[in-house]
Amino acid sequence: MRTHATLPAVGGTFRFGATEKLRTLDLSEPLEVRRVATGEHAHTVRTLGDSVVLKMARRLRSGIDPGIEMGHFLSRSGFTNSPALLGTLEHINEGGVPTALAVALEYIRNQGDGWSVVVDALDRELEDETLSGDADDRGLPYSLTLIETIGRRTGELHRALAAADAIDPNFAPEPVTNDDLDEWLKSAVLRAEEAFDSLDKLPDTTDVETQQLADKLLTLREAMVRRIETLVPTIARGNKLRLHNDYHLAKILVSANDIYIIDFEGEPDRPVEERRQKAPASRDIATMLRSFDYAARTAVDRQRQRGATQLEEIETRGLNWRSLAERRFLRAYGMARDDSTGGSHLAGGELLPLFLADKLFEEILYEGANRPVYLATPLRSALELVAPLDTTTDEDGA
Numbered sequence: 272m273r274t275h276a277t278l279p280a281v282g283g284t285f286r287f288g289a290t291e292k293l294r295t296l297d298l299s300e301p302l303e304v305r306r307v308a309t310g311e312h313a314h315t316v317r318t319l320g321d322s323v324v325l326k327m328a329r330r331l332r333s334g335i336d337p338g339i340e341m342g343h344f345l346s347r348s349g350f351t352n353s354p355a356l357l358g359t360l361e362h363i364n365e366g367g368v369p370t371a372l373a374v375a376l377e378y379i380r381n382q383g384d385g386w387s388v389v390v391d392a393l394d395r396e397l398e399d400e401t402l403s404g405d406a407d408d409r410g411l412p413y414s415l416t417l418i419e420t421i422g423r424r425t426g427e428l429h430r431a432l433a434a435a436d437a438i439d440p441n442f443a444p445e446p447v448t449n450d451d452l453d454e455w456l457k458s459a460v461l462r463a464e465e466a467f468d469s470l471d472k473l474p475d476t477t478d479v480e481t482q483q484l485a486d487k488l489l490t491l492r493e494a495m496v497r498r499i500e501t502l503v504p505t506i507a508r509g510n511k512l513r514l515h516n517d518y519h520l521a522k523i524l525v526s527a528n529d530i531y532i533i534d535f536e537g538e539p540d541r542p543v544e545e546r547r548q549k550a551p552a553s554r555d556i557a558t559m560l561r562s563f564d565y566a567a568r569t570a571v572d573r574q575r576q577r578g579a580t581q582l583e584e585i586e587t588r589g590l591n592w593r594s595l596a597e598r599r600f601l602r603a604y605g606m607a608r609d610d611s612t613g614g615s616h617l618a619g620g621e622l623l624p625l626f627l628a629d630k631l632f633e634e635i636l637y638e639g640a641n642r643p644v645y646l647a648t649p650l651r652s653a654l655e656l657v658a659p660l661d662t663t664t665d666e667d668g669a
């Protein structure tokens with residue numbers, strides 16, 4: 272990589288690339304190679320000593336790799352809470368189109384990814400609270416401190432992306448258009464319809480509780496679609512940016528009192544061009560907030576599996592944590608993005624509800640097809656979304 276070698280290959284060439292950072296790294300001693308367990312991951316990952324991570328693609332996609340592109344951008348922009356890009360290996364075909372084969376990244380010493388660290392911490396905190404009752408003068412729990420840090424670093428990431436120069440058309444922010452709004456609404460409605468179709472034919476093996484939630488949601492199908500249609504703003508405002516695009520707690524590495532954002536190439540099952548599209552920052556925020564919901568419900572489930580008795584109370588605490596986490600995250604995010612020029616930190620924030628709903632139905636489709644035990648999680652949240660329509664109000668006659 273360091274020599275920027277090019278080697279002949281079938282149908283083109285292999286091209287090696289190295290960043291300045293790789294050239295300054297001391298690699299004189301042999302490095303110990305270790306595996307990183309990557310069950311659900313798209314890459315085979317190895318660490319080399321405690322300085323380099325090598326990600327080798329298991330699935331190949333032709334086109335500009337969003338992860339490599341983002342690595343170069345972030346080092347130019349000075350955002351340091353993601354591992355620095357060290358080197359690349361791509362196949363370049365005869366037409367000049369690249370296919371990423373491997374990337375080398377700076378190794379981040381860490382205590383685990385954000386998902387496991389947050390769920391473990393919350394699990395313990397819920398148990399502590401249950402044992403000690405409500406008297407809570409212990410200050411901010413660790414899980415929420417971490418969420419604040421994630422909010423701040425996310426705000427900084429988006430600030431860097433929002434400041435991309437017009438000379439870099441692949442990154443320069445662009446105004447949201449009315450066509451964009453139409454497109455986002457159309458795809459959210461389509462996804463919801465597909466999700467409802469899938470709920471209509473869940474397999475017989477579906478557990479009773481999940482089936483009941485699905486049946487309940489199905490009775491609200493029309494109301495739900497109408498609700499989604501009300502979520503799109505009438506006037507296009509703000510900018511769309513390049514984003515992380517597959518942003519959730521597992522894309523965070525926790526390191527001492529800080530966090531690092533990893534894995535910028537997006538979902539490998541989606542075409543590269545789709546993963547390079549710009550969208551309002553609230554698209555990344557929506558997927559992260561959904562992850563808080565999963566974390567809360569997973570921690571509560573762990574208590575249930577361990578035979579905890581005060582389940583209702585624990586569940587209330589879990590959902591309370593979720594709203595606290597959302598608020599802490601958004602506040603820290605807003606403060607980090609709010610720049611001295613007067614700040615438009617939640618520019619695009621009016622699209623958050625639409626992107627949240629879109630993500631929810633994507634989860635329903637995904638969990639239904641791949642992880643039925645998790646299906647109840649997005650179903651419950653989808654029911655919360657239509658809850659106001661579901662109640663026959665008699666209090667104020669409205």
Ligand SMILES: Nc1ncnc2c1ncn2[C@@H]1O[C@H](COP(=O)(O)OP(=O)(O)O)[C@@H](O)[C@H]1O
Binds near residue numbers: 316324354377533
């Ligand atoms: N820069 C890094 N430093 C330390 N560990 C890393 C780094 N990048 C990835 N890892 C480890 O490898 C795992 C998989 O990496 P990820 O980028 O998410 O791969 P994939 O694209 O295949 O999902 C991470 O969860 C983390 O444990």
Ligand SMILES: [Mg+2]
Binds near residue numbers: 534536539
């Ligand atoms: Mg990835």
